[in-house]
Amino acid sequence: MRVLFIEDSERLRVSVTTGLRKEGFAVDTAGDGDEGLYLAEVNRYDVIILDLMLPGLDGLTILRRLREQGSDVHILILTARSAIEERVEGLRLGADDYLTKPFSFDELTARVQALIRREYRMKSPVIRVGGIEINTATKTVLRNGERIPLPPREYRLLEFLARRKGRVVTRTEIEEHIYDERVSPMSNVVDSAICNLRRMINVKGQPDIIHTKRGLGYILSDGDR
Amino acid sequence: MRSIRRYLTCRLLFGLFILVLGSNALLYYHIYGKTVAQFDKTLLSRARDLASMTEQDSEGISVEWREEFLPEFAARTDPGYFQIWNEDGQVVIRSPSLEGLDLPRITGSIGVPRFWNLVLPDGRPGRAIGMRFSPYIDEEDLPFVKDPKELQIVLAMDRAGIRSMLRLFLYGSLFVTMILSTGIIMMVPRVIVSGLSPLNDLSRHTSSIDVYRLGSRYPTDDLPDELVPIVTRLNELLDRIEKAFERERRLAADIAHELKTPIAELRSLSEVAIKWSDDMEFVNYSLKNTVEIACQMDRIVSLLLALNRCERDRQAVCPAPVELVGLVGELWRPWQKTAAEKEMDVEFQMPDKVVVSTDRTMLSSIITNLFANAVEYSPRGGHFKCLLREGAERISLLMQNSNDLLKEEDLPHIFEYLWRKEASRSSSTHTGLGLALVQTFARYLGIEVGTRLLASGDFCIALEIPVAFPARTTG
Structure with a gap:
């Protein structure tokens, strides 16, 4: 899942980004409003975490412009402004959630995950496909009750496919949602990641749950599609 | 504690009571005087009637008094009395009602009769008139009367009537006084309470104002002029x-x-x-x-x-001679590197030596803050100029730096606590308190601070530092 964090405090940017990446998110960051709006316009994010008081464009302007452009990306406002009227204004302008500083990192993560669940119309943090159970809250994967340790990149890929189970996911979509600004995906990086993921989650004698749709992309499903 | 209500009530009650009592007493004495004067007029009239009945001829003095003329002096019940004497004190005539008794012989002069109260021979209270008069002498007898006489007359009449009338009036006055006093006692406190009710409203309003309702104001409509x-x-x-x-x-x-x-x-x-x-x-x-x-x-x-x-006026100030040129140079040194990194054009124009009497630590804090702002808020490649000009009583320290941030409308706010041009407050080195401290310390040291934006956009701040430390500059 790909997140954009627009925040002018470098320390917050580094700490939150580090934590979110360790939680399995692909995170892009921006230190001012102009850069933040640019990234939000050119990339597809699952969630944008947006500070309000920013150098350059302020957070509410970014929010307003994105909504005016028809963007339906989930936006979580993260700000030191805590007055009710400020929260109300942010939510009325189209924000999906509001968290005030100082905040708990776990709460921020939980809210981001909740927004992602809402994005994929899921209430439960647990996704089951075939014999695999993916807990998006604890970022753990079980196969027949046994835990499968997955590196962050492979976990992100599995969760992304699982949230779209039964639907064909293109390579471009995978690139857009799994890799952040630090990675410059090459043409075969997605195929390589899929190959790795298959190797890690497949068990001999049991059907593969990741199916290749030639020329289209990949699909995660229980049966042979 | 003194109570205005109690004070006004007591004073007003006392005052009004005295006023009512006094006015009733005056009225009583006025009526009394008028009544007695009227009675005296009647006595005088009767005495003159009797005097006109007295005649002197060659044979002596005779009184033409007859009972039908003045019947009250011969009445059996409640009669009047009179008695006339000659110059020798011999009785010329006395009213039958006296039955041989004498009235006191007190008389005034001829034009001025004398009046007094007395007890009538029958024991009733009475009032008498005494006067001297000359009896009538007929023209025909004039040549024969060698020695015109002067007689004395005393006439007394019952004054019980006017006494009872005056007493009735007195009692009436006292009754009216009591009624008025009772009314005053009942009304005055109420009037005062009602009159002072705006003060109670004021008190109620005041008690309703707490720290959360400081926007509340006392209504001034329908307020007494005094309040x-x-x-x-x-x-x-x-x-x-x-x-x-x-x-x-x-x-x-x-x-x-x-x-x-x-x-x-x-x-x-x-x-x-x-x-x-x-x-x-x-x-x-x-x-x-x-x-x-x-x-x-x-x-x-x-x-x-x-x-x-x-x-709170608790800042310790230690004025001492401070060499300003050396201090400015010393304080600039830490900023030299940053200014060089930002490729700033820096210019200092200083005399050789300037000494002022001030608090070195506080002045250092002021200058350091201004250097920090000048360097950090100047755009890359900008310039910074620092001038020191000597005056007789004040030294001017001027700092001018490139600026692409501040606007004219920002200048009134730059000394406010925690004010920053950037709402984002991204900087971790600036607190938004530096210029507030500059202004506060400057006030303490008697330094005048002025700011302006030049036409070029440069921000300029001037410190007017007194050469001698002012006696008292805070507050």
């Missing part, structure tokens, strides 16, 4: 209190807001470091930044405390 100036002053006082509270609240909110970001940073750095403590790179980054945040917060708190000390 209007008081209420106006009270409303002005409330204005000042509200502004002071608003400033304190805003400051508290600003401080809380200012501290929220470093606290959020601390918490986020710590939580992530604890959660992934095996990531030593991040843990080290977190620890290093934690120290920096602590220093930043310490800087904010120290500045706030310094400002608070000044506001």
Whole structure:
């Protein structure tokens, strides 16, 4: 899942980004409003975490412009402004959630995950496909009750496919949602990641749950599609 | 405690009582005087009637009194009395009602009769007139009367009638006085309470004003004229209190807001470091930044405390001779590197030596803050000019730097606590308190601070430093 964090405090940017990446998110960051709006316009994010008081464009302007452009990306406002009227204004302008500083990192993560669940119309943090159970809250994967340790990149890929189970996911979509600004995906990086993921989650004698749709992309499903 | 209500009630009751009593007494004595005068007039008229009945001829004095003319002097019940004497004191005539008794022989002069009260021979209270008169002498007898006589007459009549009438009037007056007094006693306190009710309203309104309702004002409509100036002053006082509270609240909110970001940073750095403590790179980054945040917060708190000390007039000031050129050079040194990194064009115009009497530490703090602002807020490749000009009583220290941030409308705000041009407050080195401290310290040291934006956009700040430390400059 790909997140954009627009925040002018470098320390917050580094700490939150580090934590979110360790939680399995692909995170892009921006230190001012102009850069933040640019990234939000050119990339597809699952969630944008947006500070309000920013150098350059302020957070509410970014929010307003994105909504005016028809963007339906989930936006979580993260700000030191805590007055009710400020929260109300942010939510009325189209924000999906509001968290005030100082905040708990776990709460921020939980809210981001909740927004992602809402994005994929899921209430439960647990996704089951075939014999695999993916807990998006604890970022753990079980196969027949046994835990499968997955590196962050492979976990992100599995969760992304699982949230779209039964639907064909293109390579471009995978690139857009799994890799952040630090990675410059090459043409075969997605195929390589899929190959790795298959190797890690497949068990001999049991059907593969990741199916290749030639020329289209990949699909995660229980049966042979 | 003195009570206006009690004071007014007592004074008014006493005053009104005396007024009512006094006016009734005056009225009584006026009526009494008029009645007695009227009675005296009757006595005089009767005495003159009797005098006109007295005649002197060659044979002596005769009185033509007959009972039918003045019957009251021969009546059996409640009669009047009269008696006439000659010059020798011999009785010429006495009224039959006297039955041989004498009236007291008290007389006035001829033109001026004398009146007095007495007890009539039958025991009733009476009033008498005594006067002298000359008996009538017929023209025909004039040649024969060699010695015209002067007679004395005393006439007394019952005054019980006027006495009972006056007594009735007196009792009536006393009754009216009592009624009026009772009315006054009942009415005055109520009138006073009603008259002082605006004060009670004022008191009620005052008690309803607490720190959360400082916007409330005393209504001035329908207010007695006497209270209007008081209420106006009270409303002005409330204005000042509200502004002071608003400033304190805003400051508290600003401080809380200012501290929220470093606290959020601390918490986020710590939580992530604890959660992934095996990531030593991040843990080290977190620890290093934690120290920096602590220093930043310490800087904010120290500045706030310094400002608070000044506001409470507790800032210790130690005036001593300070060589200004050396001090400016010494304080600039730490900023040289940053200015060079930003490729700034720096120019200093200083005389050889300037000495002023001031507090070195506070002045250093002022200059350091101004250097920090000039260097950090100047755009890359900008310029900074520092001039020192000598005057007889004041030294001018002018600083001018490139500026692409401040606008003319910002100048009134730059000395406010925690004010920053950038609402984002991204900078961790600036607290928004530096210029507030500059202004507060400057006031303490008697330094005048002026700011302006030049046509080129350059920001210019001037310090007018007194050569001699002023005796008292705070407040």
